Amino acid sequence: MRATMLLMLFIGIAAYGEEPAFTANFPLKSCLFMPYEGNQYFPLKPGRQLYYNNAKCVAEGECEELEELWITTEAQTRRISIGSGKNRQQIVARVVEERETEDGELKEISRNYFAMCAPARDVYYFGEEVDIYEDGEIVSHDGAWLAGRNGAMPGIIMPDSGFLLGSRYFQEVAPGVAQDRAEHVANGQEVDVPAGVFEDCIEVTETTPLNPDEESTKLYCPGVGLMIDGDLELVAVFGGRHGDGDKND
DSSP states (O other): OHHHHHHHHHHOOOOTTOSSOOBOOOOGGGOEEESSEEETTEEEOTTOEEEEEOHHHHHTTSOSSOEEEEEEEEEEEEEEEESOGGGOEEEEEEEEEEEEEETTEEEEEEEEEEEEEETTTEEEEEEEEEEEEETTEEEEOTTOEETTSTTOEEEEEEOOSOOOTTOEEESEEBTTTBOOEEEEEEEEEEEEETTEEEEEEEEEEEEOTTSTTOEEEEEEETTTEEEEETTEEEEEEESOOTTSSOOOO
16 A cells, blocks of 8 residues: 555646646545654654744845744644545544744734554645734634535645655645645755754645645655745754654554
């Protein structure tokens, strides 16, 4: 099953008329989903927090506002149901909160739902709640979606350490709402950020058919996870790295 999954990600399955295609169908029935562990590039360790900012970009005069991001893997989980009838699956997903500010003003809080597919250790994305703020008030929930509702299904946020250049797959499968997709573009990268110097990192380009002009670059490093997101760089890790005392719930 593991070899099949990697082959699917490399070749791609026709999705939304794209050519070349991004995989949008995944072997969900073959997965035993777990809300812990994750993999080297996307750990799911409750109590762990990552802090990012774009201070370097601001200092170099390329960014006008100081952006900050806190990603916290919560102790909480959420039960999610996908499929129907004999194909129904009950998933327990980990809650991961993202909190974003600009010049100290709260801009967005999202609560994202992830679970690891055993035995493959691919991490799947099951949706998110979104609160967008202006002047301290919630003004929108744009981008919110949940697998199992309104035709949405889970996508893969990060395959296990078998990283194939050229792999293309949907991270979000919520037609018309959230359709982020990823392409593997580089591996073996060295990354130097305020949190330290890291090796064997991978680079992913993210796009969406909902906004064809939008593109972002992310780098992930083993044992930590997301290292760079556009202008945001990892500054500090609280709660240890993947494998440092990890225990199941």
